[in-house]
Amino acid sequence: MKLENCDNIKRLGIYFFFDPDGIVDGYIPYFLADLVKNLNELMIVSNGPIGVEGRKKLEAFTSNILERDNKGLDVWAYKEGLQSYGWDALVDFDEVVLLNYTIMGPLYPLSEMFNTMATRDLDFWGITKHHGLDFDPYGKCKYHLIPEHIQTGFMVIRSSMLQSTEFQKYWEDMPEIESYADSICNHEAIFTKDFNDKGFKSDVYVNTEDLKEFAEYPLMIYPKELIAKKHCPIFKRKTFYNYYSEYLDVTCGQACYELFKYLREESSYDVDLIWETILRTANMADIKDRMQLNYILPTEALLPTICKEKPRIAIFMHLYFLDLIEYCKRYADMMPVEADVYITTNSEEKKIKIEQGFKDFNGRKVTVIVIPNRGRDVSSLLLGLKPYASSYDIVCYVHDKKATQVTPYLIGESFSYQCFENVLHNRIFVENIITTFVQNPRLGLLAPPPPIHGIYSITLGNEWLINFDNSKALATRFGIRVNMDREKQPVAPLGTIFWLRPKAFQSFYESDLSYEDFPEEPTGEIDGNIMHAIERLYPYGAQQAGYYSAWVQNDVYTKMHLTNLNKMLGDVNRTMVQKFGPSTRYTHMSIIREAKTSLISLPYRNPRVNRLKSLLKKVVGERNYFKLKRIYKGLE
Numbered sequence: 001m002k003l004e005n006c007d008n009i010k011r012l013g014i015y016f017f018f019d020p021d022g023i024v025d026g027y028i029p030y031f032l033a034d035l036v037k038n039l040n041e042l043m044i045v046s047n048g049p050i051g052v053e054g055r056k057k058l059e060a061f062t063s064n065i066l067e068r069d070n071k072g073l074d075v076w077a078y079k080e081g082l083q084s085y086g087w088d089a090l091v092d093f094d095e096v097v098l099l100n101y102t103i104m105g106p107l108y109p110l111s112e113m114f115n116t117m118a119t120r121d122l123d124f125w126g127i128t129k130h131h132g133l134d135f136d137p138y139g140k141c142k143y144h145l146i147p148e149h150i151q152t153g154f155m156v157i158r159s160s161m162l163q164s165t166e167f168q169k170y171w172e173d174m175p176e177i178e179s180y181a182d183s184i185c186n187h188e189a190i191f192t193k194d195f196n197d198k199g200f201k202s203d204v205y206v207n208t209e210d211l212k213e214f215a216e217y218p219l220m221i222y223p224k225e226l227i228a229k230k231h232c233p234i235f236k237r238k239t240f241y242n243y244y245s246e247y248l249d250v251t252c253g254q255a256c257y258e259l260f261k262y263l264r265e266e267s268s269y270d271v272d273l274i275w276e277t278i279l280r281t282a283n284m285a286d287i288k289d290r291m292q293l294n295y296i297l298p299t300e301a302l303l304p305t306i307c308k309e310k311p312r313i314a315i316f317m318h319l320y321f322l323d324l325i326e327y328c329k330r331y332a333d334m335m336p337v338e339a340d341v342y343i344t345t346n347s348e349e350k351k352i353k354i355e356q357g358f359k360d361f362n363g364r365k366v367t368v369i370v371i372p373n374r375g376r377d378v379s380s381l382l383l384g385l386k387p388y389a390s391s392y393d394i395v396c397y398v399h400d401k402k403a404t405q406v407t408p409y410l411i412g413e414s415f416s417y418q419c420f421e422n423v424l425h426n427r428i429f430v431e432n433i434i435t436t437f438v439q440n441p442r443l444g445l446l447a448p449p450p451p452i453h454g455i456y457s458i459t460l461g462n463e464w465l466i467n468f469d470n471s472k473a474l475a476t477r478f479g480i481r482v483n484m485d486r487e488k489q490p491v492a493p494l495g496t497i498f499w500l501r502p503k504a505f506q507s508f509y510e511s512d513l514s515y516e517d518f519p520e521e522p523t524g525e526i527d528g529n530i531m532h533a534i535e536r537l538y539p540y541g542a543q544q545a546g547y548y549s550a551w552v553q554n555d556v557y558t559k560m561h562l563t564n565l566n567k568m569l570g571d572v573n574r575t576m577v578q579k580f581g582p583s584t585r586y587t588h589m590s591i592i593r594e595a596k597t598s599l600i601s602l603p604y605r606n607p608r609v610n611r612l613k614s615l616l617k618k619v620v621g622e623r624n625y626f627k628l629k630r631i632y633k634g635l636e
Helices: 027-038 052-059 071-084 110-118 165-174 178-199 223-230 255-268 271-280 284-290 322-332 350-355 376-384 410-425 427-439 456-458 468-477 503-507 530-544 557-581 587-592 607-620 624-633
Strands: 011-017 043-045 065-070 095-100 124-126 154-158 202-204 293-295 313-320 340-345 366-370 394-399 443-447 497-502 548-554
Touching: 011 027, 011 154, 011 271, 011 410, 027 043, 027 052, 027 110, 027 178, 027 271, 043 071, 052 065, 065 071, 071 095, 071 178, 095 587, 110 503, 165 178, 178 202, 223 255, 271 284, 284 548, 293 557, 293 587, 313 322, 313 607, 322 394, 322 410, 340 350, 350 366, 376 394, 376 503, 376 530, 394 410, 394 427, 410 427, 410 456, 410 557, 427 443, 443 503, 443 530, 468 530, 497 503, 497 530, 503 530, 530 548, 548 557, 557 587
Parallel strands: 011 043, 011 095, 043 065, 124 202, 293 548, 313 340, 313 394, 340 366, 443 548
Antiparallel strands: 095 154, 124 154, 394 497, 443 497
16 A cells, blocks of 8 residues: 555554663664654553663653563564554554664654655565575574565554454464564564565565675665665664674675764764663674774874864883883883873882983973882772872873793793884874874773784683683672673783773772782782783773773784784684685684594693693793693693
């Protein structure tokens, strides 16, 4: 049926909302403000209670708010919304819009879409289509594959279908929905085919038939294309944090980056609405990967800036080893001349030596503070320098990194080189870091990526090591409630040399942390203590405060890093292909995951393994070797 007279269309919207904390983020009222212009009535169905502030936001658009138990996901929320009206009452509407909180926008007035679709002879329609799969990844779909279907995040049902016994029976017979797979296989994936087969006509506003051979899910994989060239008014919130493998298996990872860049630079949409919701609800590692939060900054050319007022800058430093004073001073001299310098150390004698070493430091104000010899660089930043942090907008934090527990010493020295070079390479690079903070007000922490050379290569993909449980427990103490997952890396400054926005560290500075929380020196531990746990919590504290964390490298060091990554991945990939044949990354990962043994886990009677173990002990040192055995439980 067509709806020729757009001015007299009677339309109901049933909007499904869910948030485990009952918080209504700003993108929702922004969307509803445009949606209600096209509705006669709006009903909001929430799976769970809505907070007081959130309810106020929603009541600006409707008083018809239904709170229900968090059961049945979106499917049963729609079902209950329809049933609460009743089939007799729904007859009065020309269209019922079923939509939910997983979509963001609009980027164009929704009236354009509603008016266009009103002229088409349809029984139901949506905005976008999923082109289906020739298999069923869930093992639950009655068609034994995923049919092509309209995506149910925004679905419009016309009266010709609303009044049909087929549509009413569909909802009355809807089985229990207990999982995402149930939702897909018992509703979203089958709805379009079921009703098309019954003779009902459907279509979508955004035609993606030309992209069918490129991607089955254009809204996720081609969001910018759909918005810029096909006038798609929406995008998915999940675009910014869903599993990165979804991109990497078919693209080089550009989709989310290009979408955000387009929204920020070529649309009127406030991207801070995106930051607000994803930083509160998603895992920082997922956000970082999806949005490519890696800043490769030049060392020989300044980035353009329109900053009218210079930010207040300081360098915070902890010095324990007096033989590294000149080393640290050389890097600290890369800071702007107006930057203040604060240095902590653990004795009055060292304070005198440091003050002498930094005397007449190019006119910079240098303050040296003595703190207890507990907590090292962590207590220095969070306790010793805490009184000064709020006076600055951006701070660079460094310490005299000497990893002599790893042999040969060059391994530890190279780690220190990587850290210092990627935060204080030269004055131009430092100015570009400051500019990056100014231009990205949600940026809270900027650190070099984890090291991947020598024994540190085990860190790649294992960034938590044995620290997750300790970090998780401390998160509660610091009031950090954002998403943490032991399977996802902390975007943390491993090495504790990084740039930060002090406002992003409120969770730490407002806590009851004290020097007594840290062990007395020497601790005798190279991992697993409170310092390592807090170090990995930094990005989550920033996220709790509403800021994101990212990696930074200078353009010179990036040359080495690309070579190293390519070498590491190339060696692994070559070995897998030689042993198992050419295949996809997914297949090779499955082979590795299903492997029952590894060289290091084989019994001692294997002489080859004994030689390997002896070599490993020689390379990393016997102390480190047995530490690694403890880290990887069950290796022997």
